[in-house]
Amino acid sequence: MKIVKKNLKSQVDERGELTVAEIGHDIPFEIKRVYFLKDLKTDVPRGFHAHKALLQVMYCLSGKTNVLLDDGKNKETVPLKAGETLFIDKYIWRVMSDFSSDCVLAVFASELYDEADYIRDYDQFLESVKARKTHG
Ligand code: TYD
Numbered sequence: 641m642k643i644v645k646k647n648l649k650s651q652v653d654e655r656g657e658l659t660v661a662e663i664g665h666d667i668p669f670e671i672k673r674v675y676f677l678k679d680l681k682t683d684v685p686r687g688f689h690a691h692k693a694l695l696q697v698m699y700c701l702s703g704k705t706n707v708l709l710d711d712g713k714n715k716e717t718v719p720l721k722a723g724e725t726l727f728i729d730k731y732i733w734r735v736m737s738d739f740s741s742d743c744v745l746a747v748f749a750s751e752l753y754d755e756a757d758y759i760r761d762y763d764q765f766l767e768s769v770k771a772r773k774t775h776g
Contacts, residue, residue, distance in 0.1 A: 641711045673748075673752055675746070687735040690732055700743070704720060704743060705737065707735070712731070712766050
């Protein structure tokens with residue numbers, strides 16, 4: 641599994657910090673939706689799903705978290721801290737955990753919200769990964 645983690649470019653001057661995310665450079669798709677996660681319970685993990693079509697880039701604005709990525713074969717826990725982005729491909733099971741109390745996440749998404757695009761059952765996720773391999 642290829643982990644694509646980047647730092648967004650920031651300009652810091654005496655007025656503060658300005659951070660830029662560019663389509664094609666930092667985000668490998670046209671963004672149709674952005675959502676934000678904040679006031680997260682430090683000991684309550686979230687996610688526990690994969691998507692059939694959706695591509696996402698998770699951006700940590702503040703604090704830190706750990707993101708478990710699982711492609712059905714390999715699992716990797718990726719630490720994400722303020723200023724960093726993580727690309728999450730389709731058919732990747734993800735679990736975010738260990739949020740710092742100041743953790744704020746923005747998620748850039750390639751599609752509008754569609755509950756039918758979610759796979760929320762882990763066994764079904766493994767079946768879907770197998771079926772994709774068999775049928776291409
Ligand atoms: P969910 O994606 O399950 O959150 P997480 O993976 O962080 O645990 O979404 C939580 C709830 O919010 C769920 O009921 C669906 C709803 N939701 C929307 O209505 N629109 C959205 O764009 C997102 C991401 C979630």
